Amino acid sequence: MNRSSLSIAVVLATATLSASAGALHGIDPNDMNRSAAACTDFFDYANGAWRQQNPIPDYMDRWSRRWQSGEVNKEHVRDILADVSAKTDWPKGSAEQLAGDYYAACMDESRVDQLGMKPIQPWLDEVRAIKSRADLQKTMRHLHTVGIAVPFVLYSNQDLHEPTQVIAHVDAGGLGMPDRDYYLKPEARFVEARAKYHEHVAKVLTLAGAKPDAAKAAADTVFEFEKRLAQASLDNVALRDPVQQDHKMDFAGLQKLAPSFDWAAYFDDANIPRIGLNVTQPKFLQQVDKELKSTPVEQWRTYLEWTVLRAASDSLPEPFVQEKFAFYGKYLSGATEIKPRWKRCAEDTDSQLGDALGRAYVEKYFPPEAKARMQDMVKNILLAMHDDIEGLDWMSPQTKAKALEKLATFNPKIGYPDKWKDYQGVSIVRGAYLDDAIATSRWNVADDRSRIGKPVDRDRWGMTPPTSNAYYNPLLNEIVFPAGILQPPAFDVTATDAVNYGAIGVVIGHEISHGFDDQGAQFDAQGRLANWWTPEDNAKFQAKGQCVVKQFEGYFIEPGIHHNGKLVLGESIGDLAGAKLAYKGYLKSREGKGPEPTIDGFTPEQQFFIAWGQWRGDETRPETQRTMIQGDPHPIAKYRVNGPLSNLPEFRAAFSCKAGDPMVRPEADRCEVW
The missing domain is CATH 1.10.1380.10 (Neutral endopeptidase , domain2)
Structure with missing residues (x-):
């Protein structure tokens, strides 16, 4: 996003400023809904005017300056x-x-x-020519070479217990709908989705040459096949627990788990060594084995044809x-x-x-000065996390030492890979x-x-440089920020520290805190899935997480549909800790420099929080909200803004909020994990 598209006219000059070309700028006050109250609905206050003036484009499912930046980024790629x-x-x-x-x-x-x-015809011909179970497995191996998961997927990842080594992970796949609940839950929205999916599968098969009646029957076959896979799959909450996906075994154990599949031929064709590996969902693989033994070959052909067409549709x-x-x-x-x-x-x-x-x-x-400034921000926020851990009154010295050891091994990656x-x-x-x-x-x-x-x-990246996103990898204990996210309004070398720490700074704090959320806290300083907590400290940590679960269970997107607190726990801990750590990091950035000025009537502290509200202030379509509530570990944007901030005393102080205001949670309900 270029400078002019931000429509920002405020810049730095003296203690209280208005426009002055060439200096650092603050937040954009034109995005704010001045008729809203910061202490009532900060999401509306910080970014309501922008959302009102910028409806979601027809081709997008959500919209904000954050998503606009990502789309402008694609213009750069184009x-x-x-x-x-x-x-x-x-x-x-x-x-x-x-x-x-x-x-x-x-x-x-x-x-x-x-x-x-x-x-696509040679691939369809191969599927349609399957006559035996040996043919079936040969075609499955062939499809896997081009990334078509039918129905399991095999990929490389680190050994959960020896993360210096890379092993094969065998995981569940093969579903055409977002997750298992779409196949199984009785609520009306899932019943409707199943009917729409039947229609979709039949239409695709008809486009590929099937007669309408045959396509409808084939869609029934596909759905029933996938439903059996769904029944054997973990749900979205269980998928967030690494312990439930930790099933290391040797090659013989894999053969014993699913003996109907020719693993020797698969590994030999793929040139994969027959060493220890991890099966993330043994029950799923046992179901695949059952399908290989009992499902007629013609049903497999139907399922594979659909999967090939689904994978290739965009091309x-x-x-x-x-x-x-x-x-x-x-x-x-x-x-x-x-x-x-x-x-x-x-x-x-x-x-x-x-x-x-x-x-x-x-x-x-992504100029060098941008990377240098990001490195400085990451350093300050890591220092804030260090201070936070040292100051905890609920954690024992023994667990603190382990937490600080882990923090010391964090590896930030910024912008682009070295190789x-x-x-x-x-x-x-x-x-x-x-x-x-x-x-x-x-x-x-x-x-x-x-x-x-x-x-x-350790030099490999899990995202491409133009990607507008960031991640934490617990096995490598690394936080990664591609150049694509380090663009305005998340990060801007022409913005004040208050604005940058409030936007990308909270993202940095969020990713750091993932190393200590309900998932990340199960991995030690070496990236091993290993407990480093005393039982007493772990119980206190779980109780603090339960506060967040309860808070988000109370956030509804429409009557009868609310967030799953356990599903969004990790991301919500990340947002809560991210805002707190970024604020502390911002204060560190000003040490020896003095406070930044008030700009357009907003103090630096207010600019910090407004920047977060403007960066995270998505308008989201109702259909997308329902899909997110079901399977996305991220809460809806409104609650990613209001939820964490309603727990922070720094936010209350910045906007002089009072007890009883909607943006001030009662003290008995207030959540703080880090």
Whole structure:
């Protein structure tokens, strides 16, 4: 997002300022709803005017300056790709050739439509030719090479107990709806979703050539197959507990768990060593084994054909693209219009070949001074966490020592990786979008598998440089901030410290605190899934988490539908601690400098909190809210703003809120974890 698009006119000059070109700016007061009260509904107060003036675009499911920034970021990616794709004589295999030709192939919609089903036909023919269970497994192995999980998925990850080593993890997959509850729960919204899904599957199969009656029967087969998989899958709350997904075994144990599958052939074809591995959901794999033994081959063929079409829909002619959008984009998310093709192509190129365009992105949009300022912010917020741990009155010295040891091993990654993927061996040609998508998927799967049985490479990243997001990895104990999120309004080298600490600073604190939330607290300083708590301290920690669970259980999106406090616990601990730590980090940033000035009538403390409200102030479609409530560990934006801040005395002081105000939780109900 460029400077002018922020519409910010306030800048730094003296103790109380208005506009003055060239100096550091504060928050944008034009975004605020001045008729709202900060102590009543801070979400509305901080960003209500912006939301009123900027309705959600038809192709989006939510909207705020945060999401607008991410979409503008895609324009930057598009500009880079448009430049490199305009030239057709790049050296074969170079980053420019790969990214440019992939994007050009994606953008050539007329060519995709002209080719029709031809590119996917060999895969469908292979599925339709399955006659035996041996054929079935051979095709499953083939589909896995291009990332189509049917129905399990195998990927590399660190050993939960020896995180210096990478092993295979066998996980559940194979569902076409968001999670198991969509197949099983009796509430009306899930019953409706099941009916819509039946219709969607039948329409896709009809587009692929099936007669309507046959397509409807096939959709029934697909649904019943996936329902049995869903019944054997963990729910979303259980999936947040690493202990429930910790089932390390040797190769013989895997064979014993699912003896109907030829694991030897799978591992040999994939060139994976037969060493210790982890099965995240043994019950699911046992169900797969049961399906291999008892489900007729013709039903497997139907399921595999659907899965191939679902995986390839984005790369097929327009009717497939529109039908996929109708169910996943329109029905489940509430968008009324599909994203422009250039945007989808930019997203796909970044997803498949992110490092091939990442260097150009970083050179253009992430200057060295931005990285230096981010490094300083991370340092201050880590110091704030250190002070916080040392000052806890509920934690014993023994557990504190372990917590501080873990904090000391945190590894911040900022902007971009030190080593770039070279995509050696990938062949990308113009005019063959689906073939290109398959080629890049095959390379990425092979690249992932190549890590198994080797020491962990700590230089690898889990996100591409242009990604507008951030993450914490407990096995590496690292916090990662790609250049794509380090753009205005989250982070702006022309903004005051109050604004930057209130926006990206809270994100930094959020990611740090993930190392100490209900999940992260189960991993030690070396990244091992190991208990480092005394029983007494752990009981106190769990009680503090239960306060957050109770708070968010009380937040409804509509009558009868409220947040699942256990599902959003980790993210809510992250937001609560993130705001507190970022505020303390901000105070550290001013040591020796003195306080920042009041700007446009707002104190630095007020600017800090307003910046968070403006960054996180999403307007979200009702359909998306329902989907989020069901399966997203993140709360709805309104409660990500109001929920944490209503617990913070610093917020109350900044806006002179009083006991009894909606933004002030009663002392008996106030939550504080870190």
